[in-house]
Amino acid sequence: MKKINIFNKESNSPSLEASSRREFFKKTAVYSAGALSAASVISPVSAKADDPAIMNEAPWGQKLGDPVDKNLYGMPSPYEHNNIRRTHPIFSSGDYYASVAMCPIHESEGIITPNGLFFVRDHGGTAHIDPKEWRLMIHGKVKKEIVLTLEDLQRYPSETRIYFMECPANGAPEWRGPQFNNLQFMKGLMSAAAWTGVMLKTILEDVGLDKDAVWMLAEGSDNASNPRTIPVEKALDDVMVVWAQNGEALRAEQGYPVRLIVPGWEGNLNTKWLRRLEFSDKPWHSKEETSKYTMLQKSGKAIRYFWVNEVNSVITSPCPEKPWTHLKKGDMVEIEGIAWSGHGTITGVDISLDGGNNWKKASLKGLVLPKSWTRFSYVIKWDGKPLLLASRATDDFGNIQPTIDEETSAVGVESVYHRNAIVTWEINKKGECNNVQIRKHNKKA
Amino acid sequence: MKKINIFNKESNSPSLEASSRREFFKKTAVYSAGALSAASVISPVSAKADDPAIMNEAPWGQKLGDPVDKNLYGMPSPYEHNNIRRTHPIFSSGDYYASVAMCPIHESEGIITPNGLFFVRDHGGTAHIDPKEWRLMIHGKVKKEIVLTLEDLQRYPSETRIYFMECPANGAPEWRGPQFNNLQFMKGLMSAAAWTGVMLKTILEDVGLDKDAVWMLAEGSDNASNPRTIPVEKALDDVMVVWAQNGEALRAEQGYPVRLIVPGWEGNLNTKWLRRLEFSDKPWHSKEETSKYTMLQKSGKAIRYFWVNEVNSVITSPCPEKPWTHLKKGDMVEIEGIAWSGHGTITGVDISLDGGNNWKKASLKGLVLPKSWTRFSYVIKWDGKPLLLASRATDDFGNIQPTIDEETSAVGVESVYHRNAIVTWEINKKGECNNVQIRKHNKKA
Numbered sequence: 001m002k003k004i005n006i007f008n009k010e011s012n013s014p015s016l017e018a019s020s021r022r023e024f025f026k027k028t029a030v031y032s033a034g035a036l037s038a039a040s041v042i043s044p045v046s047a048k049a050d051d052p053a054i055m056n057e058a059p060w061g062q063k064l065g066d067p068v069d070k071n072l073y074g075m076p077s078p079y080e081h082n083n084i085r086r087t088h089p090i091f092s093s094g095d096y097y098a099s100v101a102m103c104p105i106h107e108s109e110g111i112i113t114p115n116g117l118f119f120v121r122d123h124g125g126t127a128h129i130d131p132k133e134w135r136l137m138i139h140g141k142v143k144k145e146i147v148l149t150l151e152d153l154q155r156y157p158s159e160t161r162i163y164f165m166e167c168p169a170n171g172a173p174e175w176r177g178p179q180f181n182n183l184q185f186m187k188g189l190m191s192a193a194a195w196t197g198v199m200l201k202t203i204l205e206d207v208g209l210d211k212d213a214v215w216m217l218a219e220g221s222d223n224a225s226n227p228r229t230i231p232v233e234k235a236l237d238d239v240m241v242v243w244a245q246n247g248e249a250l251r252a253e254q255g256y257p258v259r260l261i262v263p264g265w266e267g268n269l270n271t272k273w274l275r276r277l278e279f280s281d282k283p284w285h286s287k288e289e290t291s292k293y294t295m296l297q298k299s300g301k302a303i304r305y306f307w308v309n310e311v312n313s314v315i316t317s318p319c320p321e322k323p324w325t326h327l328k329k330g331d332m333v334e335i336e337g338i339a340w341s342g343h344g345t346i347t348g349v350d351i352s353l354d355g356g357n358n359w360k361k362a363s364l365k366g367l368v369l370p371k372s373w374t375r376f377s378y379v380i381k382w383d384g385k386p387l388l389l390a391s392r393a394t395d396d397f398g399n400i401q402p403t404i405d406e407e408t409s410a411v412g413v414e415s416v417y418h419r420n421a422i423v424t425w426e427i428n429k430k431g432e433c434n435n436v437q438i439r440k441h442n443k444k445a
Numbered sequence: 446m447k448k449i450n451i452f453n454k455e456s457n458s459p460s461l462e463a464s465s466r467r468e469f470f471k472k473t474a475v476y477s478a479g480a481l482s483a484a485s486v487i488s489p490v491s492a493k494a495d496d497p498a499i500m501n502e503a504p505w506g507q508k509l510g511d512p513v514d515k516n517l518y519g520m521p522s523p524y525e526h527n528n529i530r531r532t533h534p535i536f537s538s539g540d541y542y543a544s545v546a547m548c549p550i551h552e553s554e555g556i557i558t559p560n561g562l563f564f565v566r567d568h569g570g571t572a573h574i575d576p577k578e579w580r581l582m583i584h585g586k587v588k589k590e591i592v593l594t595l596e597d598l599q600r601y602p603s604e605t606r607i608y609f610m611e612c613p614a615n616g617a618p619e620w621r622g623p624q625f626n627n628l629q630f631m632k633g634l635m636s637a638a639a640w641t642g643v644m645l646k647t648i649l650e651d652v653g654l655d656k657d658a659v660w661m662l663a664e665g666s667d668n669a670s671n672p673r674t675i676p677v678e679k680a681l682d683d684v685m686v687v688w689a690q691n692g693e694a695l696r697a698e699q700g701y702p703v704r705l706i707v708p709g710w711e712g713n714l715n716t717k718w719l720r721r722l723e724f725s726d727k728p729w730h731s732k733e734e735t736s737k738y739t740m741l742q743k744s745g746k747a748i749r750y751f752w753v754n755e756v757n758s759v760i761t762s763p764c765p766e767k768p769w770t771h772l773k774k775g776d777m778v779e780i781e782g783i784a785w786s787g788h789g790t791i792t793g794v795d796i797s798l799d800g801g802n803n804w805k806k807a808s809l810k811g812l813v814l815p816k817s818w819t820r821f822s823y824v825i826k827w828d829g830k831p832l833l834l835a836s837r838a839t840d841d842f843g844n845i846q847p848t849i850d851e852e853t854s855a856v857g858v859e860s861v862y863h864r865n866a867i868v869t870w871e872i873n874k875k876g877e878c879n880n881v882q883i884r885k886h887n888k889k890a
Contacts, residue, residue, distance in 0.1 A: 077573065100513060
């Protein structure tokens, strides 16, 4: 029989009798610092016991703080003013209307990105849509063509799923030689979130597809409209029509009120400000899949309909923005990073300290979910000597990240898309962290 | 042997040949609307095919949108201005310095709350701390007393975990009769987030505890300091010292730069603006655990050290703010809500349509994690008749939510804390949704 929980209230006073506590002591090795393995002793203490910052009462503790009604929608601490998205002229049309804003992944923690920092890629600027005026038309090779309001859409049973999103141009500056010594500009064209909406499959159960409906066109209602062709196989697999991101409505720059989520596939397929889904027996060959978002190879031919963001990883701590300059010789330190694969689930990440000659297994930590960011960790005792740090991820489809040479020999360097070669950081004696491609290029460090 | 992923690039053109596609067709029932079960046909279409909103080009599509550099830290769409935290005089000291701001859980999706909407409870207002000036002292019955800077703290290996947080006064307005016909004010003293920091156990491995260190004092550096006693058993189990929430630094109102996370236990134990952890063989009996945060029973005696937020649930859709007034008789609709337990993991949620006479099993959807919000779902065809909707959650410790009568008979109505009785919504013929306690009280609806 299940207990009625309320009865627990009567015996919920402290029950930490000496006997049970002694029992508990036996179960843990924590009660003696001497019993610990060396590896677990981090001892990061740099502050002194007579540090004025701890000896004196803090100034912020001597007065009342802000009242709660000051921020009914809260913002970051002013001390975090440096943790922002960033734009760069080489990724923009010059006016920042058709442009990108990179996510500060060097400051990210865990496997979701807060909405204020989620990377942005607009083809014609951020549209602002009155949700009452929003409509979604579903037509073409379907049994029943429909037009949905937002209220209609939200009547379907909803799902919430965590997925990364990545622009295929993430890493583009690395293809034809290094351009940045900075993780945010190198790899910040991606983010991750918990998306809430309807499985497209659920809607298609309602409308019914014709047997020869094998392609779907997704189109936005912004001025760029960004039409893209998606195979129905994918639409029926895990594609979502979403209105919420990380627990609240989508932000305008993410397609408010409704966007498509195409898990693991190129970001530009995840149509923002969605207005139309059409079904056909032929692909559309739209501008964005012929002149753009194709992958030029060394043969001079281009790969079209190249959808999946491939297995990838990068070390985020250290990185050029987060060096080891504060560490002393012999300090323990955690190497941490992000791995992801549009094919499926990350199964492992290897770490090299010597530029890829030797590899060791990192730990995956926290939630490991399909088509999501996965955090990896590797703790070392740094001897103060230079290192060449690299990570190499594998996924459950048997894919493994290539080296730069492997990637270049296969597809050349003419493309700007789908860069997933291993990234290497150089740690020098001072603890500074540099992009190895930069180092090779400049012959300085 | 693992494949080098790069080679996939050469064969990544469309491969949707007729044969494989026919094979795929056999595997899905989606291709004919007629083959579907009635339950899956939601058919929420209210818009007409000649709706001007879909026939005419949208005004926002006729011009460029905002450039990406306009919002380097993004904010919600102006159309979402109503999705905010809210305060109320009955929960404040009058000036909103020592007060609460309720989370709009009726607008929440999934199992995390965006940081801008996370509920706030301050005892002396929101402190603003320069992270360079922040220190954490760990002392008392430890082998080695230490003072940590933020940089020191962040050298420990980090963990990210999703937990709900709840003020024990959540639901307080319901104890001695209903006061709100509004979910946000009834149950909005809770939220949920992904927290990143160090397991306290990891730090205690470094400092080493004395054998008689069975209690820990956690103290903030704000003017209220909010000292609370926590058993070391819990500290060594799952308590975290965190600096990030949902992937970015803690917000000021959540204790920036560092707070304690005590999973599943009363919100006030999750000390914000943390400055001190002291270990002892005796509890402290601080003001906040003697005059406050005790539970007065009908006997006149108070329960002290009542830590765990018990098994609980509430239907969030519909709710008084999200009624069914837009539904027609015979419409399919999803009943959805949140369940949570500070003891562990939600194992099930039952739904009643008749005020608790009959119960049916809801589905749990999305991630089901310990001490986290868990979403439940139950789809019905509404016949347009009045309903009394209720949810009843169970957890993996065998706890089950009590009825109001069971809770009242066990602990009386003198307390304002730990309300976890079943909440019932009345749906009337118009589709309006009311708190049943309000209905009984007013004898109106």
